[in-house]
Each structure stands twice: as structure tokens, then as C-alpha cells.
Amino acid sequence: MSTATQNIVVNKVEKSKIDQVDFSNLAFGSIFSDHMLVCNFKNGEWQAPTIEPYAPIQLDPAAKIFHYGQSIFEGMKAYKDEKGSTLLFRPKDNWIRLNKSAERMVIPEIPEAIFMDGLTKLLDVDGDWIPTNEGSSLYIRPFMFASGNGFHASPADEYKFVICTAPSGAYFSGKVKVLIEEKYARAANGGVGYAKAGGNYAAQFYPTQLAIDRGYNQVIWTDDNTHEYIEEAGAMNIFVRIGDTLLTSPTSDRILDGITRKSIIQIAKDAGIEVKERKVTVAEVVAAAKSGDLKEMFGAGTAAVISPIAGFGYKNEDFDLPELENPYAAQLKKTITDIQTNKSEDPYGWRFEVK
């Protein structure tokens, strides 16, 4: 453990609540570990981070988070391997992306040392909260938001960086059906779609609710201008297998640069699968579904891992995907989770052991 990590002040809970948790039956992100990391930005700089008992945050009613949505987050997962080591997956990429989001939302960037040392120390303190049963993990939520106040619509002068963790099971339960959106949109050209900005998520709730009411789980977003191109699914990037080729939309200012997405592209290519990052049209997906060339669709994201899609709806028509014997989704999911949980070699240097 680095000197910096050792220097982080830890105020421990008097009594852990871990014995109240049924680790064999975890929902996603609804139970929270004993502690959180808190770091405040004021007087133009980040102050010393501390680890505190998980407890309510006090905010002025005029704090800009309430009024102007100045907030960003990341999603990560911690695993334990058979030796009991705590493992992360490409954590520095989350730190880099958090700061890309920060720049776009005019939130001060968080130094690497605060992010990495704070995270490491928090996982050391709450290491017992990492589930070990298959399909579960400790979901990690770093987030930053405007705590400074004022009704002028301009950036705040104070911010909070917080990391909370939640022992979690699968994000989706059961088969995932998606609706390809033809009216609503998630992101504008020149907007903030590529950032993990809070407001991007609430903006999806209403169209998603309409889709859920029609029997789907998620919306696949299309471009706001023509609705002809598939973009992402809001909580995950989308891959489409037509024949033996895997297609996914290129990242842009509307599409999140997913860490699972880029890892899957690498793994698939190295497994000899042809992967094309190019614009994917709704028309070609529908045509392939009709001709039988559409073999698979799946979502990829930290929370969703690889989520196979069982079928999709478009313009009042439903399309089922075939059930393959050995789908790409299952192969790729096994490869990435084996790397994440230290069940296989990691030729990429993606796994990060917390020490």
C-alpha cells in the first residue's frame, strides 16, 4: 500500500451491517457497504479525501446539483479471486473517462492519486463486502457533483467526489428484449451523450418506460435526426452479429466510449472474429433478421457485462433472435469474466490487483 493510501484518514463504523446482507440473493445496486470515500473541492482545490461511514450527505437547498444537473459518475466492479485477492478491471480507464466527463460538464478534474488511492483504500476497508459467488461482484460507483450553491445558471465553486460500493447481482434478470427507438432520442450532435453525465440517464426514463409498458426491457437509441442508425442502449453499448461479422457503432460525441465495449472488440478480434466498427443501420438489422442472417445482438457494459438480446421490436413488428449453440456473446463473456476474476491469463494487462 502506497504512502498516500496509508495517509487517508479512515473513520470506521462502530458496527458493520454486513451480517444483515444475504450475499446469495443480491439485487443490483440496492445495498450499500459500510463506508464511502469523500473528497471535497473548495477554494479552488481538492482537499484531503477521507473514508467515512456510509451516511447521508448534507447539501444546501441551492446546491447546483439540484438545479442544474452538474453531475457525473463511473461504474466499476471489484472481484475476489480464489486466493482472496481483490481485483479491478482497467480502473485507470474509468479515471480517464471520469475526467473527460468532468471537462465537458465543467467539473474540476480529479487527480489520479485521489481516485486510485481512495478507491484502493476503500476496497481495503470494505473488502469483506466483495461477493464471491458467480455472477455477483462489488459494484463501485465513483461520482462527482456540484455542491456549491446559487441560482445563477453557471458552474458551481464547490464539488464533492464520492465513491460508494454495493454488493450486486445481475443487472438484468431474465431474457432481454429491446425496442429500436423511432421517435425519442438520447443525445444531440455536439451534446453530452459521450459523457457519463447524470442528466443523460433521467432523459431516457420516459421513453424507456413506454418501451417497458410494451413488454421490452430497454431502448436501443438511434440518431436524433433520421433514426436510421443504431447508437447505444443507454446502460450499455450494442453489438450486432450478422453472419459471422460483429458490428458495433463507432464512438462519437453521442455515444459512450465503453470500457467493456473496447475490451470486447479486442477480445473478439484476437479470437479471430471479424469486428467492424462502423455505422449500423436499422434497415440492415431488420433485413438481416428477416433473411436469417442476424445471428446475435448483445449489450456490453460494466453493469450489464454481456447481456444477450433475445429479440427486438421495431415499428410494431417483433423479431426473435435464434438460440445458437455457442454464441459469440457466451464466448466473449467467458473470456472477459475469466480475465476479470483471475480464472485465466490476462494477456492485455487489464486486471488490476488491489494491494
Next chain:
Amino acid sequence: MSTATQNIVVNKVEKSKIDQVDFSNLAFGSIFSDHMLVCNFKNGEWQAPTIEPYAPIQLDPAAKIFHYGQSIFEGMKAYKDEKGSTLLFRPKDNWIRLNKSAERMVIPEIPEAIFMDGLTKLLDVDGDWIPTNEGSSLYIRPFMFASGNGFHASPADEYKFVICTAPSGAYFSGKVKVLIEEKYARAANGGVGYAKAGGNYAAQFYPTQLAIDRGYNQVIWTDDNTHEYIEEAGAMNIFVRIGDTLLTSPTSDRILDGITRKSIIQIAKDAGIEVKERKVTVAEVVAAAKSGDLKEMFGAGTAAVISPIAGFGYKNEDFDLPELENPYAAQLKKTITDIQTNKSEDPYGWRFEVK
């Protein structure tokens, strides 16, 4: 005062902080009155509202406001007339619009009685905070946000509705120069641009900062697809006077249905000014600026009132607007503020006396 209003529980501050305030020198929205209205949504319904001392709000670190930006707001102003009566302007329109925003962001709608009675009671309790000097007013900020927690990206199960007030001076100081945006965008087709959603505002901070760094105060947003059409300025709708005709963009799912905007359209028409609500191209504004036909541009909004624009930038070129003797902006501002402050008759029934 209605029975419902009388029934709102009021927990008064022990000691008012009003004597610390310099009412002759007010900034915008940075000093807050003694009390706030708070109403909680839980177990599927809005609970009884209360008036509390203005004090920090406690929220779970996993409250969805922090993570998914599920928040909306309104902006209103209270004035006192010469008789000491408290006046609002079209308050029911704010309530209606707040609920339109609520629907889009999947926040439970607030009943009219809670909104209107809560507001009325709050202004009764904090009536002394309404500034009386010209150009100042009590800025009122009703807002609603997700207080329920969880890391699943879906609507929360608990919400807070809060009204705070802030004695305020002008939103802009000095001349306003704007930049017509050609790269970034505020809103997507089929998105949430028409809602007063928190995330719409933070999304504007970065491009606005770039404009400020170049010597402008605000950005005039254009459509995200072609950047050929003028939309709104984020904190205000935009009016352009070419010759003697006043032009403003029609409202859409990208443009806020401003209460000041629609009031100004009505007042201008009744004053015999030709007003056209139609798409306004950047090209025609630039051409009119070059030919001398561009007489005025101004913003209209609750915070900004009517803010004359002294000049605009577009593609590295700057255009100054002429200084007219009796501009529409000044005429319209006088008419609307005289109605708001009871210095003139109100033929429209817009003024609302708080009783």
C-alpha cells in the same frame, strides 16, 4: 387565505437573518430567505407540505439525483406594489410547465393545491424578503428531484418538492453579447430540451465557458443537425427584429415554452407590432446585420426579463446592433414589468395577488 394554506405547518426560524442583507445591492440568486417549503413523495403519494427554516437537505449518497440527474425546476418572481401587496406573474403557468417537465422526467406530478398553497404560504411567511427597489424582485425557485436511492438506472421511488426564494437583482450586468453556436448543441430532437430539466443546464456550461473566454456572455443555440436555425439561449428565449417585424422560433421539443416569451408575443401584437413565430435562420440574421435591417435582438425569460443584446458573434465575425431611440425591447419591458408590479392595468389577467 384558503383553509389548505392555513393548514400548512410552519416551523419558523428562531431569528431572521434579514437584517444581514443589503437590499440596495443584490446579486442574482445568491442570498436565500429564512424559510423553504418542503414536500416529500413516498409510498406512492405526496405527503403534507411544511415550511421549514432554510437549512441543508440530507440525502442518501445513492439518491438518484446524484447519479441520474432526475431533477426539474421552475423560475418565478414576486414583487410588491406600492400598497404593499405581494404579486406573482402567471403562477399557474409555472405549475403547468413544472408538471410537463415532471412527465418527461418520470417525476410524479405535483398537485396544484400543494404548489399554489405552499407558494402562497411561503410568501406570506417571508414577505419581508421581497425587494421593493426597481429592477429587484424575490426570485422564486420551485424544484423537484429524486431522493429515492439505488444504482439501477430507473426512476426513483421517492422525491422532494422544495420552494426556496432569493431576493435578487438583475441576472445580467452590463451589455449582453452573444455567440451563435456552430459546433455544440443544447438539445436533441425527441430529447428533453423543452423541459426545465437540470441536466439541460449543466450541458451548456462548457460551450458557454468557451464563449465567455472569447468575450461573449451567452450562447445562442442552433439546431444540432445543421446549426442553420436559431433556437434559444439556454437561460432565455430569443427575439430578433428585422425591419419592424419581430421574429422568434416556434417552440418545439427542443425549445422551452417560455412564459415571458409568450407574454411578450401577446403584448407586442397588441401594441401593433408584427410578430412572426417561425424558424429563424442564422443566414437571414447575418444578412440583415450586414444590410442594416437587423434592428434589435433580445432575450426574454423570467430571470433575464427582457435583456437587449448589444452584439453577436458568428464564425469569427462580430456584429454590433444599433442603439435605437425607442427600441421594442424597452417598450415591451416597460409594459410587462408595469403589469407585473401593478403600475398599470392588466388586461390579460396575468397578475396574481397573493392573499
